[in-house]
Amino acid sequence: MNRRDGGRFRTACMDIEYGQSDCQIGIKDMEKNIVRQISEKLRESVPGNVLCEDMGIRREHVGKRMYDPPLVGFGSAGDPLFEAYKKPGVIGPWHMSPKEWLSDAETVVSFFFPTNREVRESNRTARRHASDLWAYARIEGQAYIAAFMEAVACWFRENGFDACVPSSDPRWQKMFAGKGITGYPEITDASFGSRWSERHAAYVCGLGTFGLSKGLITKKGMAGRFGSVLVSAVFEPDPRPYTGIYDYCIRCGACAARCPVHAIDMTSGKDHTKCMECLNASGKVLAPRYGCGLCQTGVPCEDRIPRRTEQPDEVRDRA
Numbered sequence: 001m002n003r004r005d006g007g008r009f010r011t012a013c014m015d016i017e018y019g020q021s022d023c024q025i026g027i028k029d030m031e032k033n034i035v036r037q038i039s040e041k042l043r044e045s046v047p048g049n050v051l052c053e054d055m056g057i058r059r060e061h062v063g064k065r066m067y068d069p070p071l072v073g074f075g076s077a078g079d080p081l082f083e084a085y086k087k088p089g090v091i092g093p094w095h096m097s098p099k100e101w102l103s104d105a106e107t108v109v110s111f112f113f114p115t116n117r118e119v120r121e122s123n124r125t126a127r128r129h130a131s132d133l134w135a136y137a138r139i140e141g142q143a144y145i146a147a148f149m150e151a152v153a154c155w156f157r158e159n160g161f162d163a164c165v166p167s168s169d170p171r172w173q174k175m176f177a178g179k180g181i182t183g184y185p186e187i188t189d190a191s192f193g194s195r196w197s198e199r200h201a202a203y204v205c206g207l208g209t210f211g212l213s214k215g216l217i218t219k220k221g222m223a224g225r226f227g228s229v230l231v232s233a234v235f236e237p238d239p240r241p242y243t244g245i246y247d248y249c250i251r252c253g254a255c256a257a258r259c260p261v262h263a264i265d266m267t268s269g270k271d272h273t274k275c276m277e278c279l280n281a282s283g284k285v286l287a288p289r290y291g292c293g294l295c296q297t298g299v300p301c302e303d304r305i306p307r308r309t310e311q312p313d314e315v316r317d318r319a
Helices: 020-025 027-045 080-084 117-124 132-158 198-204 254-258 272-286 312-317
Strands: 007-010 015-018 071-076 107-114 208-210 216-218 224-231
Touching: 027 071, 027 132, 071 198, 080 198, 107 132, 107 198, 107 216, 117 132, 132 224, 132 272, 198 208, 198 216, 198 224
Parallel strands: none
Antiparallel strands: 007 015, 071 107, 107 224, 208 216
């Protein structure tokens, strides 16, 4: 960021003070560690991560936590990949670059929220749609993540930086089966996407690579959700410990076997139309919520980067 001689970062929730001694770990690393400290403190102070009666949930789930501490990654807002994402067949020209969201953006800070073990375990036995706990994490949990991201942005603003959370910005739009975003000739009935992809941002920030199911596999696995904030503060980008977009996927086929509507194919990949139809159908059972996540649970990449020698059945023997 821009404080080089020690000082104090302030937020409505907490103070973080540092001085010259912190430079022993390197000023750039120290600054990123401050953001990681802030994210950990906000995880506890932002309400909504623990299920409560006011959410209208089943009584036996009151008090359960939905998400574990987030992974945090840093990427350059000027990374060439963000322009590459605009190409047809990657995401598309409707995908906005960081500087289109925030003109003075310098850094993309990406967060991965791993789903809590109890939530994951509940979904491993699901067969047609999400478990109750998984559906809570999908809906109430997403509301918590949205509040968390706004709190992070607020912290940056309080410390003199510009910040933008794309997913809560009025310009954010999503597209299902070619509907929701207009004005681009590349859009067809088979087009799915949004103005900002959290998974692709996380890939830039070194958090993980894609799997056959099109989810992102991180060192904490695939079962979870992403968020990001664009900031005018300058951070050193995290290295990407991979070169290919599917480096962490072992192509074991477990996600394809778990999909209740056979939307994942070992050759052609994921059929987003079938997936969307499955999610819509789940809403009739889980109303007022919806969800699936079967391809993220009960698979070797559920909570880690899978070993190349790992077999799908080994997930059952996990500690």
